[in-house]
Amino acid sequence: MSLAKQFETYPELKNIIDKIRTKLLEIELKRADLPTIVSVPAMAIRSIYGVDYVVKILTSLGKEKLVRGYTYDGLSKSSVFSSLLRASFPKENETPELFAEKVKATKISEQRLLDLAMYAPQWSKHVAHTLGWEGLEDAVFWFHAHTKDRGWTVDAEVREVWNAEVSERTPLNSQSLMDDAVDVAWFNNVYNTLGKKRWEMLDESAQYCSGGEHKRAQLFANALLGKEKVSELAKRVKDKRNQDAIRALGLIPLSADDDKQKREVLERYKIIQTFLRESKNSVHNVKPAKSSQASLQ
Numbered sequence: 001m002s003l004a005k006q007f008e009t010y011p012e013l014k015n016i017i018d019k020i021r022t023k024l025l026e027i028e029l030k031r032a033d034l035p036t037i038v039s040v041p042a043m044a045i046r047s048i049y050g051v052d053y054v055v056k057i058l059t060s061l062g063k064e065k066l067v068r069g070y071t072y073d074g075l076s077k078s079s080v081f082s083s084l085l086r087a088s089f090p091k092e093n094e095t096p097e098l099f100a101e102k103v104k105a106t107k108i109s110e111q112r113l114l115d116l117a118m119y120a121p122q123w124s125k126h127v128a129h130t131l132g133w134e135g136l137e138d139a140v141f142w143f144h145a146h147t148k149d150r151g152w153t154v155d156a157e158v159r160e161v162w163n164a165e166v167s168e169r170t171p172l173n174s175q176s177l178m179d180d181a182v183d184v185a186w187f188n189n190v191y192n193t194l195g196k197k198r199w200e201m202l203d204e205s206a207q208y209c210s211g212g213e214h215k216r217a218q219l220f221a222n223a224l225l226g227k228e229k230v231s232e233l234a235k236r237v238k239d240k241r242n243q244d245a246i247r248a249l250g251l252i253p254l255s256a257d258d259d260k261q262k263r264e265v266l267e268r269y270k271i272i273q274t275f276l277r278e279s280k281n282s283v284h285n286v287k288p289a290k291s292s293q294a295s296l297q
Contacts, residue, residue, distance in 0.1 A: 021045060021048065023038075024038045024041055024042050024045065025042070025045075025048065025053065025084070028042040028080060028084075029053075029056050029057065029060060029081075031077060031080075032077070033076075033077055035075040035076075035080075039075045039080055040075065042080055042083075042084065043075070043079075043080055043083055045083075045084060045087055046087055047087050047088075047089060048084060048087055048088050048089070049088070049089050049090070049091045050088075050090075050091055050094065051090060051091075051094050051098060051099050051102050051126075052102070053084070053088055054085065054088050054099075054116070054123065055102050055103060055106060055108070057081050057084055057085050057088070058085075058106075058108050058112060058116065059106050059107075059108065060077075060081065061077075061078065061081055064077065064078045064081075065078065066078065066082045066085065066115060066119050066208055067079045067082040067083075068207060068208060068210070082119070085116070085119060085120055086119060086120050086158060087158065088120060088122075088123070089122055089161075090122070090123065090126060096125055096126040096128070096129030096130065097129065099123075099126035099127075099129070099130060100126070100129055100130040103130050104130070110131060110201075111201065111204065111205070113127045113130060113131060114127070114131075114201060114202055114204070114205040115205045115208050117136065117137075117140050117202075117205070118140060118143065118202070118205040118206060118207075118208040118209055119205075119208040120158075121137075121140045121141060121144060121162060121165065122158070122161050122162075124136060124137040124140040124141070125137050133194065133198060134193055134194075135189075135190050135193030135194045136194065136198075136202070138169060138186070138189070138190045138193070139190040139191075139193075139194055139199070139202055140202070141162070141165050141166050141169055142169075142183070142186055142187055142190050142217075143202075143206050143209050143214065143217045144162055144166065144209055144217075145166045145169070145170060145172075145177050145183070145186075146177060146182060146183075146216065146217040146220055146221075147209045147210050147213050147214050147216060147217045148178060148213045148216050148244075169183075169186060170183045170186055171183075180247055182220050182224075182247070182251060184224065184251070187220075187221065187224055188224075191221075191224075191225070203218060203221070206218055216244050219244055219245070219248050220244075220247070220248055220251055222248075223248040223249075223251035223252050224251050224252075224253070226252060226253050228248055228252055229252075230249065230252060230264070230267065230268065230271075233245040233246075233248055233249055233252075233271075234249075234271050237249075237271060237275050241275070241279075246271075246272060246275055249268045249271060249272065250268065
């Protein structure tokens with residue numbers, strides 16, 4: 001019997017679970033460095049609701065880093081609190097204005113709020129309002145959409161919320177984004193809205209998109225910004241057979257001069273063809289990055 005069905009059959013069950021969860025959080029969020037008697041069940045919590053919990057977690061963490069990737073392999077304070085943070089959601093009546101009011105009464109830094117937005121993007125709208133950053137929410141979901149993380153486990157309820165937000169922002173489906181597609185129009189919009197300085201600050205928090213695959217999104221972004229060089233990408237392709245480097249080749253802006261542009265296209269074409277020719281097992285799995293149709297309009 002599903003949990004929803006159990007709640008329907010036994011209405012009192014939900015109240016019982018809510019009371020247990022509240023008690024677990026009351027004990028765990030008061031902890032110091034050592035685990036408490038409820039640290040193990042606290043790690044099993046899949047959803048908590050409320051701005052107050054998020055503020056409490058962030059202030060209690062202090063300068064400790066959020067735990068990237070899997071958080072179930074330890075009971076350290078940062079592991080448990082990071083797990084709870086990712087499972088947290090705003091209540092229906094908790095507005096970005098309320099979040100801003102609560103945060104401004106603390107010493108939570110701007111960079112820590114950006115970390116929160118990346119780590120638990122369900123809070124990105126609230127963070128954007130607090131910081132006054134137009135375009136922040138869209139930028140956060142661009143990073144998540146272009147981070148390849150098949151090997152990284154995120155709870156189904158949280159992942160469902162993230163996927164819904166991404167699908168509202170791009171015509172590309174999740175499989176295309178996971179494989180090789182890049183929504184160029186979406187990137188240009190968020191970068192131009194945020195501006196260089198704010199984008200760079202957000203880029204520092206990109207590590208919290210995943211257990212380590214955020215570098216893929218950063219590579220694509222840097223290629224689109226012209227920060228990547230064809231020669232360097234070609235070296236990565238040759239020496240390490242890096243597939244994302246192949247995909248990034250097509251994202252580097254071309255010269256405005258027609259003659260130079262033709263030479264640049266030919267150079268990249270040769271790099272790609274050499275890679276495909278030398279591939280033994282993955283010839284049919286590697287393609288240059290595709291952009292969404294929106295970027296062509």
